[in-house]
Amino acid sequence: MVGNLRKVASLTRRNRRRVDLSHPARSPLGSAVVNCVIYRDGVRQETAPTVEESLARVRKHGDGFVWLGLHEPSEAEFARVAELFGLHPLAVEDVVQAHQRPKLEQYDDVLFTVLKTVTYVEHELLTATSEVVDTGEIMVFIGPDFVVTVRHGRHGSLGPLREDLEAEPEQLAKGPSAVLHAIADHVVDDYVTVADDVQEDIDEVETEVFSPNGIKTADAGRIYQLKRELLELKRAVVPLGRPLEVLSTTPPRTVDPEIRAYFRDVADHLSRVTEQITGFDALLDSILQAHLAQVAVAQNDDARKITAWAAVIAVPTMVTGMYGMNFKYMPELHWRFGYPLALGVIVVVCAVIYRGFKRNGWL
Template sequence: MPSIRGRRGGAAVSTTPPSRLNVPTERAVVDCGVYVDGVRERGRFTHQAAIRHVRETGRGFVWIGLHSPDPHQMEALSREFGLHELITEDATIGRQRPKLEAYDDSLVLNMSTVSYLEHESITEASDIVSTGEVMVVLGRDFVVTVRHGDFTGLAGIRAELESAPERLVHGPATVMHAVADRVVDSYLEVAEGMSRDVDELETAVFAPRSPVDIEQIYFLKRELLELKHDIAPLALPLRRLSVEHLDLIPAEIRHYFRDVHDHHTQVAAEVTTLDEQITSLVNAAVAIIGVQQNTDMRRISAWVAIAVVPTMIAGIYGMNFANMPELRFKYGYYLVLGFMVAACTALFLLFRKNRWL
């Protein structure tokens, strides 16, 4: 739709929708560096200058980090780096399932990110896990990391690798490994935090005479299922990276991916155990609630039985038939009241002895 121009106070006014305005790619760039022999080149580079420098010299690689790029920004970068259009689409849409895709001259690894939200008590928490996504696009002379969400676990990776040039010597695949390793480590941190929550909730459920909040148990169950769905699909991509002879993954880095895959297997098993534990906790809570309801019903039934005795006697004598000799008995009123009290007391003691009251 073309823009409409008018005049207000003698000045031209453009009504072009803000979504149509082209935001420079640099707005989405977190950092961009050129690395030669494991050492970062001095100076600041735009993404165009960085990839041009590497390809003209034939040495090193470019590492560029992006945060939530829009389609225009990603398309501009894809033209410079020669990325497939499907990579551009996935990088801008986000919320991709963890996967590994190979294109002609690039490799794309999608990973779900999770962060544990601290809280004082599981019974007061409204959210436990925050999710996001990281995409790593690997080429022969570049690596692009695209982050969606508030995951901050990648903040120190660049500084950590720059302090160890012997790792970056192996090329851009080192960055892909470092990002995958950090993401899997974050899975472990979240699993440990949720393990504490499960233990806290378990203690509360089995504490004597404590009210059972089954809604909070279902809430934790939902959070665990979400964590499980984010973690489990990454197993196959990591296995492929550690086993298959992919051209862009050197043998040295493939060994490190095997270690990441082992850690992922460990955390996946831990999350599965937590899921089974919370399922058992749901069953236990349902059983406890059932016992509490049965106890309440017995207590109510006992009081109803006690109340039936005076109600029945009062109902009989309240009929006021003329031929009821008890109505003319001098001490009948006191005798009936005494019988009511005695019967109710006997029933109360009987129910108390049987632990109904």
């Protein structure tokens, strides 16, 4: 841990002047800085040429905040950002390494939040190797006069969210905590959408298992794959409950008091999704057990049929085996009708045994 902190600090010193964060000259595709905007009284202000100047304007004016959006920044790029906004080295380490669990941490006047984003992967046919849920991360730093968002993954763009917020200046005027609420609400809404899409896959598998030809068409591998993907969704959704509980009940001083009620609404939606996912998990367990029971019943039926046919075949095998021993004194051995009589006895006995098994449902 100490070594990582030293590494981050070293990068900060070494790349202080080398890393360029002037966002207007960089494309949102393939670059770390996606956008940097100044907001004052909920209204977007004129864009500054650099991130440094944007922050300087806000602090000089003493009102408003800067929203800096990043996408998968390098260590050098984020070290410069961390120095500029005064971010804690522990939080910087989490951002650089990524793959964090949803959490909420307070560092002096800076609130650090990690949220897992999810998206449903479209597929024509669910197979034993189909990817159903894809996850990413959004890390949010909010301070008295800034918001820094760091996005990891191929989805979860905040561009549409930014436009929606700009259309509601009254809400955006509440400050950086309003941005945090909007991001959390957006992420949880995606949870709801993905859960509904996953339910359709579960319904499809359930219908297939309980169809008349379920033994032939159902595949246990598809059920296991759905459980694996559902587990990935669960890992993204469930841990977020604790951070939202804190934000809705005892929020840090960084959060505007008026935003607390909005976080309660997001927490309610998250609870609904959590219960839904728990129900999906139990349902998939039931579907899998039902499928395995059907397979066991089918195997038992096959075993009974094999046993019944073996019993039928045992009669001619036994009779022909006895005559094959070539003893001198065998029943009707020298009688002209002895051979047809032996065949007739075999047929009659086999027919009686077959009828008995047929009557009992073994054949």
